[in-house]
Amino acid sequence: MPPAIRDRLRACRLRIQQNRLDGYLVTERADQFYFTGFDGEDGAALILRDRVYLLTDGRFAEEAQRSAGWARRVVRTGPIAEVLPPLVRRHRLKRIGFNPDHVSVSAHQAYSKGARPARLVALAGLSKDLRLIKDSTEIAAIEKAIRIAETAFLRVVKRLRVGMTERQVAANLQHEMLRLGAEAAAFPIIVAEGPNSSLPHAVPGDRRIRRGSAVLIDWGAVYRHYRSDLTRVVFIHRIPPRFRRMYEAVLTAQEEGIRAIRPGARMCDSYLRVWESLDQAGLARRFTHGLGHGIGLDIHEPPSLSKRLVAPLEAGMVVTVEPGVYVPGVGGVRIEDDILVTETGARVLSRLPKDLDSMVVQS
Numbered sequence: 001m002p003p004a005i006r007d008r009l010r011a012c013r014l015r016i017q018q019n020r021l022d023g024y025l026v027t028e029r030a031d032q033f034y035f036t037g038f039d040g041e042d043g044a045a046l047i048l049r050d051r052v053y054l055l056t057d058g059r060f061a062e063e064a065q066r067s068a069g070w071a072r073r074v075v076r077t078g079p080i081a082e083v084l085p086p087l088v089r090r091h092r093l094k095r096i097g098f099n100p101d102h103v104s105v106s107a108h109q110a111y112s113k114g115a116r117p118a119r120l121v122a123l124a125g126l127s128k129d130l131r132l133i134k135d136s137t138e139i140a141a142i143e144k145a146i147r148i149a150e151t152a153f154l155r156v157v158k159r160l161r162v163g164m165t166e167r168q169v170a171a172n173l174q175h176e177m178l179r180l181g182a183e184a185a186a187f188p189i190i191v192a193e194g195p196n197s198s199l200p201h202a203v204p205g206d207r208r209i210r211r212g213s214a215v216l217i218d219w220g221a222v223y224r225h226y227r228s229d230l231t232r233v234v235f236i237h238r239i240p241p242r243f244r245r246m247y248e249a250v251l252t253a254q255e256e257g258i259r260a261i262r263p264g265a266r267m268c269d270s271y272l273r274v275w276e277s278l279d280q281a282g283l284a285r286r287f288t289h290g291l292g293h294g295i296g297l298d299i300h301e302p303p304s305l306s307k308r309l310v311a312p313l314e315a316g317m318v319v320t321v322e323p324g325v326y327v328p329g330v331g332g333v334r335i336e337d338d339i340l341v342t343e344t345g346a347r348v349l350s351r352l353p354k355d356l357d358s359m360v361v362q363s
Contacts, residue, residue, distance in 0.1 A: 001070040004137045008035055008130060012047055015126050022093040022118070023048045024126065025111065027080070028102035030297040031127040033225055038068040044080050045071075048091060055080050081107075081114030088118045097123040132294070132302055133316035139340060141226035142295065142318055143349055145186070146338055148221040149228045150352050152176035157234055160363045162211055166191040166204035169217070177221045186220030186227035187299045197233070197331040200289055200324060209363075211236055214243045214331050220299065227299050229320050230350055231336035234361050246325050246333040247356055249281035253323045254335050257291055257305075261321070261339055261346035267309035274323045275307070286325035286332075294319055295338060317341040318349070 001009075012035060016024050026032050026045040033039045036052060040060030046053040052071040054064045061075045076083045087093070096115055100122040103111070112120050134142070156173045170189040177185060192202035193209055197216035209215060213236040220229040233247065257274040271291040278284040292305040295318055303309070303317055313319075319341070324334030337350040353359075 002037065004135050005035065005037055007135065009047065009052065011130050012126065013049055015123075015130075016047070016049065016097065019097060019121070019123060021095045021097045021121060021123070022091070024097040024123070025120075026099075026127070027107070028099060028127070030225075031099070031102070031131075034127065034131060034297060036068045036071055038064050038071070039225065040064060046084075046087060046096075048093075053087060055083055079110060081110035084111065084114035085116075088115055093118040095119055095121050097121050097126065099127060100124055128302055131296060133314060134296060134318050134340075135316075138226060138296060139316075139318065141224040142228060142338065145182070145221045145223035145226055145228035146230070146350050148177055148180045148182050148223055149186075149219060149230055150350065152180055152182075152221070153217070153219065153230070153232070153352065157361055160209065160215075160234070160236065160361050162209055162213075162236065162363055164209050165206050166193055166196070166202075166209075166215075167206060169209070169215070170204040170219075173217070173219055177219075180221075182221035182223055183225070184222045186222050186229060190216065190218035190231075192216045192332075194331050195329055197333070198326040198328050200326060200332070200334070209236055212238050212240060214240060214333075216332060216334060218334065218336065220295075225297055227295050227297070228338055228350075229295050229299060229322075229336060230338065230352065231322055231324075231334045232352060232354065232359065233333050233335070234359050236361055236363055239356065239360060242327075242330060243333065244356065245281075246283065246327070247335075247359070249278060249283050250323050250325055250333045250335050251354060251356070252281070253277035253287075254321055254337070257321050257323060258337070258339060258346055258348065261313060261319070261341060263315045263341060263343065264312050267303050267305055267311050267313060268307050270305050270321065271307045274321075278323065278325065283325045286327060287323060288326060289324065292320040292322055292336075292339075313341050315341050315343045 322336030326332035
């Protein structure tokens with residue numbers, strides 16, 4: 001068993017004991033990988049105090065053996081609920097925890113029936129709380145995902161040409177990340193030219209890049225299941241005057257937000273610092289979303305840097321800091337980097353330049 005998996009199971013079992021449970025049923029794919037290293041798309045894990053069962057079907061039996069040979073496999077031919085009764089009887093289980101955020105009503109009914117006479121106990125925060133703090137293996141994977149995304153971006157930007165469509169740029173970026181070793185894009189890539197960049201989640205289309213275009217690109221890579229998330233705005237040949245003002249304001253605000261990140265700081269502190277900076281520039285009302293989110297096995301996971309959360313940041317959290325301003329009919333600017341909360345402050349994991357002069361592309 002890999003040391004990182006052993007540590008995660010130890011922490012999970014402590015929560016099981018604290019909640020007077022006999023086991024914990026994992027049904028969400030990312031959580032299954034987190035606790036076992038097995039990534040079968042049709043599976044579950046039953047974590048007991050002294051062993052772990054992987055509940056999968058014949059399509060993933062070999063993969064389960066390769067990635068988590070230390071666990072006990074249960075190769076099923078029917079639904080997960082049908083393999084629960086013998087395990088409940090064998091280990092005399094009475095209370096089994098599960099995450100209600102990942103179980104539908106119909107699945108809960110089936111699991112409850114299969115687990116009788118054991119009782120299913122909702123325990124929403126277990127995996128979420130443990131995954132908040134990244135260990136060294138997770139941080140290394142995230143950093144590699146960042147390096148892949150950055151290298152791909154630099155290569156694609158060099159090849160940007162007037163007349164290319166948003167969709168073509170997105171496809172080139174995804175292809176380059178795969179060539180560099182990414183498992184996939186971390187999420188649907190955003191490429192938004194000119195007025196389209198005022199849409200925070202724009203979908204790449206047939207709009208073409210022109211001389212004088214501002215092009216917002218939001219992208220990331222997956223490496224060993226962990227994700228990166230970056231945003232830059234590039235300008236083709238020249239910077240439109242109105243975009244210059246927006247860009248300088250957003251960059252200053254982002255720097256302020258990053259300086260506010262440290263252990264013990266409230267999750268809202270960084271957001272408030274950014275809002276104040278944009279307010280001084282007369283652009284705060286154009287900042288229409290939260291400042292950032294956690295990244296890891298999922299592209300959006302806790303913690304959240306929003307104006308409402310007062311929980312403290314802790315060393316080992318990895319978050320995005322991505323202020324943006326958006327003017328309908330004109331366009332928008334968002335700058336995003338990935339940040340590790342350290343014991344003494346914050347470390348910017350991403351390395352791409354973001355000064356305004358570096359964002360001009362002579363295509």
